Every structure is written in C-alpha cells, then in structure tokens.
Amino acid sequence: MADIEERRGAVVLGLRGRRRAGLLALGGVGLAVLAVAAATGAGVGGPGRPGGGAGAAPSDPVVPRFVEEAPTAGLEHAYEGASEFVVGGGVAVLDCDGDALLDVYLAGGSAPAALFRNESEGAGALSFERVPAAVTDLEAVTGAYPLDVDGDGLTDLAVLRRGENVLLRGLGQCRFERANEAWGFDGGDAWTTAFSATWEDGGSWPTLAFGNYLGEASTANERLCHDNELHRPIANGGYGAPLALSPGWCTLSMLFSDWDRSGRRDLRVSNDRHYYSDYSAGQEQLWRLEPTAEPRLYTADDGWQAVRIWGMGIASHDVDGDGYSDYYLTSQGDNKLQALADGAAQPRYRDVALALGATAHRPFTGGESLPSTAWHAEFDDVNNDGLVDLFVAKGNVEAQLDHASRDPNNLLLCQPDGTFAEAAEEAGIVHFARSRGAALADFNNDGLLDLLEVNRRENVTLWRNVGAGAADNPRPVGNWLAVRARQAAGNRDAVGAWVQVRVGERTTEREVVIGGGHAGGQLGPIHFGLGRATSAEVRVVWPDGTEGEWQTVPANGVIEVER
Ligand SMILES: [Ca+2]
Ligand SMILES: [Ca+2]
Ligand SMILES: [Ca+2]
Ligand SMILES: [Ca+2]
Secondary structure, eight states: OEEEEEETTEEEEEEOSSOOOSOOOOOSSSOOEEEEOOOOOSSTTSSOOOTTOTTOOTTSOOOOEEEEOHHHHTOOOBBBOSGGGSSOOOEEEEOSSSSSSOEEEEOOBTSOOEEEEEOOOTTSSOOEEEOOOTTTOOSSEEEEEEEOSSOSSSOEEEEEEBSOOEEEEEEETTEEEEOTTTTTOOOOSSBEEEEEEEOGGGOSSOEEEEEEOBOTTOOSSOOOBOOEEEEOBOTTSSBOSOEEEOSOOOEEEEEEEOTTSSSOOEEEEEEBGGGOSSTTTOOOEEEEOOTTSOOEEOOGGGTOOOOOOBOOEEEEEOSSSSSSOEEEEEOBSOOEEEEESSOTTSOOEEEOTTTTTOOOOSOSSSSOOSOOBEEEEEEEOSSOSSSOEEEEEEOOSSSOTTSOSSOOOEEEEEOTTSOEEEOHHHHTOOOOSOEEEEEEEOTTSSSSOEEEEEEBTEEEEEEEEEETSBTTBOBOOSEEEEEEEEOSSSSTTOTTOEEEEEETTEEEEEEOOEEOBTTBOBOSOEEEEEETOSEEEEEEEOTTSOBOOOEEEESSSEEEEEO
16 A cells, blocks of 8 residues: 655655555656655664664664575575686676566576576565576676666666677566667677776767676786777667777776766776786776767876776775765775875875775684685665665685685674774674675665675575564664666666765765676665664756755655656
C-alpha cells in the first residue's frame, strides 16, 4: 500500500513491502521524489536512537556487524584462472529486472561470468538465483560495469575481457543481447582490466574508456603495456573507430570525474608500475577531455606531478570537505589518498593517507607484517552516522613472497575528526581469501549496506550488514537515505551529477560516476547515512550544472529525483 503526501511541490511516495517497481511516472511540473521500499520494519524511523545507544561517545563510531551468507544466499562463484587472470575479478551491481533489488554480474576469469538475480525477501537473509544465458555466461571476463548506453532506461553492461570486450544491451527481466554490431562497437582483442564512461558535452550517448594491461607483443623478457582506448559516440548514436590513449602504462582502474568542478570530466588512469616498459616515463595519468578536441595528458606544466604506484583501484569522495573529490588509489603497500594541494586551478595533489589514517599498507591482523596488496576500494557510509567510510579489498597477487599472504580486507570507519580507524575485525569480516573486486550495496533494502567480495579461486563472500544486532535480529545503527537521480532522455542516470544531502549544518555530496574500483562498478541509488536525523534535505546538481531545488524528505527510504 502507498502513502502519498504532497510537500513543497514534490510528491513523496512511501511504499511498504518488498519489490515494488521503483519508477512511477508522476505528472505535473518540477521534480518528482519517490520513496521506495523503506522496508526496514525495525523501528529505524523512531526518534533517532542509533544502535550505539546514548552512551556512544562522538569519538567512538558504532561498528556494524556483518554475517557471511554467500552459501545460504545461493551465491556460488569464484574468479578462476592461472596467471592470465591474476588481475581482474570485478562485479557489476545493477537492477536488471526493475524490482528495486540490486542484482549482480560476476566476472569468472577462465570460468564463465555469471548473472545472479536478487531474490531477497524483505529486510532479512539475502537470496540470489543464477540466471543462466549464453549471452552473459561469457568466458575470459575480467570485470563489468553497468550503464545505460542507448538511453532506453534499461541498464546495459560493458563487459571487460581478456580478448574482445562486449557491450550487452539490457532487455529487461535480466535478459541481455550482444550489441557490438548494432552499436558499431569494436571490442578489440586486448587484455582489458579497466573502464569508465562519461557523457561529453550533454551528448545522448556516452564516451567509453577501456583500460588495458599487457599487450600481445609482450615476451617473457619484455613486458609491453597495451594502449588504452576511447570510444566516442557518433551522430545519432553508436560508435566509430576508437581513439588510442597512448602511452598506456598497464592500467588497472580509470575514472571520469569532474576533479576541478568545471563541468568537464577528465579521465584519471591508475597504472601498475610493475610493468612500466619505460620506467622514467610510466606514471599515473590524467587525460583532459574537451568534447571537440583530441584528448591530451596533463603534464608538469599543468601542475601534474608524477606518481608511480602499483595502481590497482580508484575510489573518489570529498574526504576533506573542500568541495573537490579526493582520490584513493590502491597499490602494494603504498595506497594514496590524493587531495588537491592548491585549489582547483591545477591538478596538483598531495597524499593525505597518512594524516588521515588511511594508508592500510600492512595487514592489521593475521600475523604477517609484509606489505599488503590492495585492489578494489569504495567510499560509503556503512554505519549510517553521516561520515563516509572506506572499504579496501586485498589479497596477494598469487604467491608473492615479499607481500603478505594473509592479507585481510579493510573496513576503515570515518571518525568525527575525519580520520579513519580499522574496524574489520570487530565488524566480523576478516578472512584470508585473495580478494579482488567488491561492492558495498544494500541488497535487501533495509538501509544497511551489505558487502560482496570477489575472491580469486575461492567462493565470493557476501556479508549481510546486521547493524547493531545479529543475523536473526538486525538492528539499525542510524537513519539513512538512498538517492537516485534520473533524467528523461540520453544520460538517463544523470552520470556526472552531484547528489547533495544536507542534515543541519553538514552537507554530504557524491558525484555520480561510472568507473573506478577494481574491474567493477555499480548503477543504483547512492547511499547516505543520516545519523539520528529523521529527515534530510536533498538536491541534485545535474550534469549540465543546473542546480535543482532543495527538498526535504523523510529518512529511511530510496528516493528518485527526476527532471
Ligand atoms: Ca533486481
Ligand atoms: Ca539500455
Ligand atoms: Ca560512517
Ligand atoms: Ca542491507
């Protein structure tokens, strides 16, 4: 049943029960706000008493508890393969059947990739069902990213492979069809390990960037990185021949992001120094993209400073609150958190990982002190206190003796002073499989972000966040909101928008991006923790810079902001 109330020109629609279709067309002018499936049923919306209780000091964030449910949830899948699949292992999180439950597409390496439909019932245990189909059960898949390429409102998939990349057009009901030929997309034959997408200059089709690892010309003695590729759309949709983004330095993550808030999204590229064929030239990269010009690399003349890491993954969030995104770059014993050093006039960054307690360079438990190997990273608020936390997936490449073999993933909780503190052990998520890709996503719409990790040669791990409670009695740890921005045509999911949520004096904003992480990404609502606030103000700054209106919405629901 639905409760509908009018407020400030927006329509707020609260739906109880599970699996309501998220999209309702509302008439009238202005923005429509839909609240969908606030299915907690656990009293979250009470007068704001997070699970830490009144005794929790401000300096003592509540640690959420997680329970592992992959076997009982029906998620049986591993990222397989020998050295040719030593990198990759991503997961795409998307709603492929429009039931407001997030489904997953998992890379399989030498084994087939696998699509799983989310069949979870309400706020309890997680449940998935394999959706077998030749078109999605592809082999040699390293990762995948969801996006709506053709703007039909159905989410498509960019599938990264060791070999030809494939664009899969979403047909609804979690069915897909190969679209390389229909869209003129040349999937190439490279070893692809990274992806990002942006809609340049208000175009209706996205520009696609594919990041590649070692090239075919490599020999045992000479490792040569493959160029990366940029696929720009042509008039009336579809793609022409790709542009080479050269040189490539063995890319493992890339991200289009409006780093200077200019309205232009440049392409950040994270590279694995292990294979720089010219060590003096290899480095992290930032490509400047003007819609009508050839991409060009930022150089020292622009303020860009050479950074050389074993780049594996990128996560972005404005950690220091200066209004500009900061970038967490995973590596081996050398993770960086890059913040603008002198404002946005130049892309000059300083590393604030040490100052903020986010280096995560060695295992925090497990008995080894060798450096860590970090892969996927993701900023999200796992304890709903309004402070955005950081998850880092880790695992030895295979058997590197100079890096930790027991290398647990990190759950770094943001504290009120802005520093991060390790909480994985208390959260109950410590294990020693070799993780690669991952996703923080609310798989049962109870407002608590769950965690899916892809592991090399071992089953995925699926952690249900039970907050301050237990498996049979989850308890909320704070109020929350999940926001999805939608436009009428073209860039339907408003990629490039900034979603802003204001509670009292504090505004948290997230850029809507496709890319980053390690070989996988998400397309769905963006999660915001609200702490004890029972309502929040929400605004979207659209990809063209248009500022929407602030609207007050009640806590504990998924809302869509449309224009
Ligand atoms: Ca679904
Ligand atoms: Ca589509
Ligand atoms: Ca938090
Ligand atoms: Ca959840």
